[in-house]
Amino acid sequence: MTDLAIGVISFPVLLVLIFLRVPIGLAMFLVGLVGLTIITGDTSVPLARLKSETYTTFSNYSLSIIPMFLLMGHFATLGGMSQAVFKAAESFLGHRRGGVAMAAVGACAGFGAICGSSLATAATMSRVALPELRRYGYSGGFSTATLAAGGTLGILIPPSIVLVIYAILTEQNIAKLFLAAVIPGVLAAVGYMLTISIYVRLHPDAAGTKARVAMAERMKALVAVWPVLLVFVLVVGGIYQGWFTPTEGAAVGAFGTGLIAFRAGGLTRLTLADSFYVTARSTAMIFFIVLGAAFYNGFLALTQLPQDMAAWVGGSGLNPWTVLVIILVFYLLLGCLMDSLSMILLTIPIFWPIVQGLDFSFVSMVELQSARLADLIAAGTDAPAALLAQAQSLLASGQELSRDMTREIGLRGVSDGALNRINIERTAIWFGILVLIVVEVGLITPPVGMNLFVINAMDRATRITETYRAVLYFVASDVTRVILLLVFPIITLLLLPL
Amino acid sequence: MHAIMEKAARGFAVLGGMVLSGLIVLTCLSILGRMLNNVLFSDAVQGLAPDLAATLIASGVGPIAGAYEIVEAGMAFVVFAFLPLCHLHGAHASVDIFTSALSDRTQTVLRVLTALVFAAVVTVITYELAQGMMSKQASGQTTFILQFPVWWSYAASLVAATGWAVIAIYIAVARVVEFASGTPILPEQAEPDR
Numbered sequence: 001m002t003d004l005a006i007g008v009i010s011f012p013v014l015l016v017l018i019f020l021r022v023p024i025g026l027a028m029f030l031v032g033l034v035g036l037t038i039i040t041g042d043t044s045v046p047l048a049r050l051k052s053e054t055y056t057t058f059s060n061y062s063l064s065i066i067p068m069f070l071l072m073g074h075f076a077t078l079g080g081m082s083q084a085v086f087k088a089a090e091s092f093l094g095h096r097r098g099g100v101a102m103a104a105v106g107a108c109a110g111f112g113a114i115c116g117s118s119l120a121t122a123a124t125m126s127r128v129a130l131p132e133l134r135r136y137g138y139s140g141g142f143s144t145a146t147l148a149a150g151g152t153l154g155i156l157i158p159p160s161i162v163l164v165i166y167a168i169l170t171e172q173n174i175a176k177l178f179l180a181a182v183i184p185g186v187l188a189a190v191g192y193m194l195t196i197s198i199y200v201r202l203h204p205d206a207a208g209t210k211a212r213v214a215m216a217e218r219m220k221a222l223v224a225v226w227p228v229l230l231v232f233v234l235v236v237g238g239i240y241q242g243w244f245t246p247t248e249g250a251a252v253g254a255f256g257t258g259l260i261a262f263r264a265g266g267l268t269r270l271t272l273a274d275s276f277y278v279t280a281r282s283t284a285m286i287f288f289i290v291l292g293a294a295f296y297n298g299f300l301a302l303t304q305l306p307q308d309m310a311a312w313v314g315g316s317g318l319n320p321w322t323v324l325v326i327i328l329v330f331y332l333l334l335g336c337l338m339d340s341l342s343m344i345l346l347t348i349p350i351f352w353p354i355v356q357g358l359d360f361s362f363v364s365m366v367e368l369q370s371a372r373l374a375d376l377i378a379a380g381t382d383a384p385a386a387l388l389a390q391a392q393s394l395l396a397s398g399q400e401l402s403r404d405m406t407r408e409i410g411l412r413g414v415s416d417g418a419l420n421r422i423n424i425e426r427t428a429i430w431f432g433i434l435v436l437i438v439v440e441v442g443l444i445t446p447p448v449g450m451n452l453f454v455i456n457a458m459d460r461a462t463r464i465t466e467t468y469r470a471v472l473y474f475v476a477s478d479v480t481r482v483i484l485l486l487v488f489p490i491i492t493l494l495l496l497p498l
Numbered sequence: 499m500h501a502i503m504e505k506a507a508r509g510f511a512v513l514g515g516m517v518l519s520g521l522i523v524l525t526c527l528s529i530l531g532r533m534l535n536n537v538l539f540s541d542a543v544q545g546l547a548p549d550l551a552a553t554l555i556a557s558g559v560g561p562i563a564g565a566y567e568i569v570e571a572g573m574a575f576v577v578f579a580f581l582p583l584c585h586l587h588g589a590h591a592s593v594d595i596f597t598s599a600l601s602d603r604t605q606t607v608l609r610v611l612t613a614l615v616f617a618a619v620v621t622v623i624t625y626e627l628a629q630g631m632m633s634k635q636a637s638g639q640t641t642f643i644l645q646f647p648v649w650w651s652y653a654a655s656l657v658a659a660t661g662w663a664v665i666a667i668y669i670a671v672a673r674v675v676e677f678a679s680g681t682p683i684l685p686e687q688a689e690p691d692r
Contacts, residue, residue, distance in 0.1 A: 019596040021594050021597040021608060051627070055655060058573065059574035064570070071522075247525070272515075276518075280515065339591055
């Protein structure tokens with residue numbers, strides 16, 4: 001059997017193990033270990049790797065962002081921030097038709113800005129919002145569906161743990177990925193609110209009414225959310241501005257929310273130990289999957305499978321859009337069965353080389369030259385004004401500048417290689433956001449979406465089938481958004497400077 | 499027995515949590531030092547109070563040297579210290595929709611097998627980590643900036659990893675005994691949180 005054949009067989013074997021309820025990290029670790037042993041013909045190579053690889057994986061500086069963000073999300077809850085965000089959203093939206101549900105979505109988006117995990121956001125907001133929804137006469141299934149869908153905003157709106165993992169796997173800039181997720185995240189929240197307003201028109205008895213809140217009270221509620229805003233701006237803004245690395249940003253966020261929780265009286269010895277337990281379980285779970293994935297991917301790389309598949313797809317003459325849509329549909333199906341983090345760790349090393357080879361030509365040479373020329377002029381240059389004007393008019397008419405001309409002007413960073421790098425980076429970011437959304441749809445897709453179970457378990461009076469029926473509207477909203485982002489990549493890439 | 503394991507796992511988790519908190523504070527102090535340092539070197543401060551700036555900079559106001567290395571070394575310990583609790587509570591991510599269709603007996607057998615393999619894997623990981631530590635000790639490798647021996651951080655991780663291996667073996671033995679005697683030892687798995 002060739003190495004390639006072993007690589008190809010390993011994937012179904014892995015899936016069978018996972019579906020036999022073997023922990024995902026363990027399954028990947030085992031298949032990687034056995035595969036490496038078969039390929040190298042002896043156990044010494046994989047065991048030698050183990051000597052240092054476990055340690056280096058766990059001590060990875062970029063990954064240390066994960067426990068910090070997890071702790072930050074927990075501190076935020078202890079500091080009453082989830083409560084404050086919901087109260088503020090409710091005071092502005094609550095009196096509308098379906099307004100309390102809209103407020104729950106808004107609060108999920110707000111809390112997602114300080115929490116990087118989908119299930120944590122869904123569970124935390126449910127504790128706050130479910131009782132309120134039921135009090136104002138919102139039907140059980142509609143309430144749980146709203147919160148399950150709202151929870152997926154936690155992973156989309158930065159900071160996001162899954163985006164951190166994706167950035168590491170594809171060697172992309174975390175700050176740029178966070179920035180790119182902002183518009184799709186806001187779009188998701190708006191889409192969910194629209195969905196709610198359609199739902200309550202189709203099912204008028206699914207939502208009760210709530211009295212309008214006076215302006216003074218609204219302002220008071222708004223003032224109470226300043227810590228959330230402060231933490232978000234400091235962490236995401238600071239990372240993007242280059243004040244600190246993503247890991248440092250996470251440390252600042254965890255420290256800040258810890259301080260806020262302490263000031264609010266939510267941080268005692270007992271709750272602190274509890275935050276450690278929750279953080280410990282989630283952190284260990286994530287890192288063990290990362291370790292398993294590192295082993296499995298190390299094995300796959302040796303079989304040459306990812307490279308061969310990428311070369312085959314590249315040479316097959318398939319339309320890049322067709323390939324992309326097939327991959328996204330695959331994610332949608334698998335996303336119903338597996339959590340997003342495991343899926344991304346499992347599949348990105350296979351799919352990214354393929355997608356990297358697809359040409360979507362986001363940026364043309366003319367656009368790149370125009371952007372660099374504008375930078376040059378803004379920075380000041382001693383190139384002759386007549387030459388600059390000529391270059392500008394050429395670019396305006398859609399013509400590329402010749403190499404001689406760029407050299408004469410002193411235009412830098414406009415080589416074919418630079419253009420290629422920019423296009424690959426944009427493909428990576430756009431693809432990452434699309435994958436993130438698609439796997440999140442899996443989280444709320446009946447009958448297996450994990451968010452549905454977590455939320456439904458918190459409301460014993462509601463049957464899961466009622467949640468299923470209502471959540472389909474939100475799934476429809478998600479699918480619409482994926483199509484929008486797919487057809488108009490610019491929505492995702494708008495905030496990224498050229 | 500289970501109470502002791504629970505206590506030990508929680509102890510490791512709290513220890514890991516405290517180290518994590520320490521790393522967070524250290525990182526924040528380092529950022530603060532770097533920012534103050536930038537301010538002290540800025541034109542405004544250099545123009546207004548050059549002596550004060552020079553004194554402060556000389557007294558060590560700046561980023562903490564090697565903070566990066568401490569975070570890396572500490573984080574490995576944190577993750578290893580977090581693993582026992584995750585393992586004991588069965589919080590590892592898995593897919594259970596397909597197995598729920600199988601008979602109770604088949605599910606039990608699968609669970610026993612998984613626990614046994616898992617215990618073996620964790621033991622191998624811990625053993626190889628010890629081997630790795632010894633080779634770092636023998637080579638005398640030190641970190642780049644702080645120059646502390648790399649094997650120290652391996653040793654710290656090894657302590658926690660041993661705890662993880664003990665828990666994994668305990669779970670495997672408990673599953674086998676449960677299977678043989680038919681009486682439950684381990685509590686029903688709680689809802690996974692992540």
